[in-house]
Amino acid sequence: MGQMGGPDGDGPHHQYHYQALLAAVQNPSQGLHVPLHAGAGAPAAGPGPRPGADADASSTHNANATPHSQPPRAFTDWSASNSAFAAQPAPATTNTPFHYNLSQSYALWTHYMLNKNVSYSTYSTPHEPLRHTHIPDKYSGCAFSLGFDSFTTMSLGPNICANMTPMERSISAKEPENSEDLPTVVRSSDEMDTRNSGDVRRDTVDTLPESKQSHESCASVSNKFDSGEYQVILRKELTKSDVANSGRIVLPKKDAEAGLPPLVQGDPLILQMDDMVLPIIWKFKYRFWPNNKSRMYILEAAGEFVKTHGLQAGDTLIIYKNSVPGKFIIRGEKSIQQTNL
């Protein structure tokens, strides 16, 4: 149930989006010039995703992403924030602690991300277990599958958090020190009947007065932001097979075991990860295969992520974890060669 010019099916759209974002990253001073507080339902003022326009036209898109039905938002800021990341050399491996000093634009992005996270930090009781051995793409990360559409619409409204003060505190991204935080993970065997729960949650949220929603969201944002630390838990230079059409990305065993939730063979986890750049919540299936005496850790249903970001062999996949709410954030980093094109 894609609702934006999403990562599936309308290649030109998301290619364009990506290129626009990329351009903003390379020229943050020009940016995309999308007003941060554009009015609800206003047409997109730039080449960003067109949630409103695509909400109807591409309802069948976006097999494993969760784009948001929402007014245009400040991709300029996100792109610039991405630039802030890119401007600093990342460590070659996750074994090297590092910290990012982020610009205000990143703070704006984080406001968004954390605000968004408020909505789905709690789950309703599953109505019925979803078979995990094979999750059809139509359920993988669909916006409606977890009812995110309603939440994100709520939390991303242009008036939401209008009273937020600019974030000046720098946010650090560092190596994990422990893995005790429970990220947004749905053990697939416990996953709810997403079609039903979506309706339930939409009702729950939509009945809240907007002002109250805004207030609560802002409060949560403030609290989360005060302790916002982003840990790089995994970096992977993508290979040809990773970016092939298999939709699978082999994860480094050490990082996967250290930073991602523990797995039991035959019991994959559904990992939900916010896209660092795009307004998408990706939903991956995380599992491992026995391999000789070892294991191979796999991130499945990653094809759309790869496509959306135009990732190629040599690019880097980075997974962050917000240590406080335990949320995952995923980013595809283009290699320098490509970003300088």
Add this chain to the structure above:
DNA sequence: ACATTCGCATGTATA
């Protein structure tokens, strides 16, 4: 019948 997905096997690089 075909395309896609899944699970595993095998080859290669590295420690």
Add this chain to the structure above:
DNA sequence: GTATACATGCGAATG
């Protein structure tokens, strides 16, 4: 030489 991690290919299963 051995063990491990990972890249990739392939056949079976599935839709």
